[in-house]
Amino acid sequence: MATNQDDVKLLGAVGSAFVCRVQIALKLKGIQYKFLEENMANKSDLLLKYNPVYKKIPVFVHNDKPVSESLVILEYIDETWKQNPILPSDPYRRALARFWSKFIDDKIIATSIKAVHTVDDEKEREKNVEESSEALQILENELKDKFFGGENIGFVDIAAVYIAFWIPLIQDITGLQLFNAEKCPNLYKWSHEFLNHPIVKENMPPRDPIFAYFKAHYESLFVSK
Structure with a gap:
């Protein structure tokens, strides 16, 4: 308690x-x-x-x-803390929320990170980009409401913060194209709604220093090869 x-x-x-x-x-x-x-x-x-x-x-x-x-x-x-629940009360919907959150970690975050770090094997990099894009398309088709949690932010939305903030950052730094408004209109709209939510907005890191940090890290991958 x-x-x-x-x-x-x-x-x-x-x-x-x-x-x-x-x-x-x-x-x-x-x-x-x-x-x-x-x-x-x-x-x-x-x-x-x-x-x-x-x-x-x-x-x-x-x-x-x-x-x-x-x-x-x-x-x-x-x-x-029971106030403002982020997981659904229905057991089946709770199970789905856990499933999709794990899917985001395994099929989107893991593969996109691999794509970024595979700088010396173009074929492997393309494979990881393709896997990430396919997974994002699957998630796109699962988004039926304003948020994954319905009208309010829920467990899957929070799990997907990487998609909303970090993937556009990765795309700007690396030139990799994982998702955009044309490929994933639902996810693209969701990402803007999510990042503009007052609580989310307040807890996001400042973009410029994060961009600079990851850009330097990405460039160092080429130097070390």
Whole structure:
């Protein structure tokens, strides 16, 4: 049971889509928390203590009990603080929300990241771009309302923050074409509605420094080859 005296911390880094998911959920729920910025090149003892298995962010700490992996954290938050639910109450719809969120991680985020990093194998890169585009098209066909959660932001919308903010960033930096208004009109419209939602807007990282960081990282891939 959550109380007003709960000690809530989030270990993360500005610019991480997975950390951003948790920040949006906490804001939607109205939960106060302390943000602990992590340097992933020099991981803190706290991060290694709370996530010794994966040693990754985000890590959510509630009354000294750590939870890792962003989708698991979202479920924990939703079950602990009942206000403004992000998962549907119907068991079947809850299962679908979990399915599509995992689909986003496995079929869109993973393949688009591979496409970015495959700079020395054009055939492999095209394969990853094609897989990402196909997965985005499948998700496009699943979007029936204003948001995946209906009229309000829900679990899948939060999971898809990478599509709304980070994929356009990737496209601008790399020239890869994964989705646009012509290919995925529903997703394109959704991305603008989502990013302009007051709570989402408040919790998005500033675009310019994130763009500069990822551009430098992308260019370094060619130097290291």
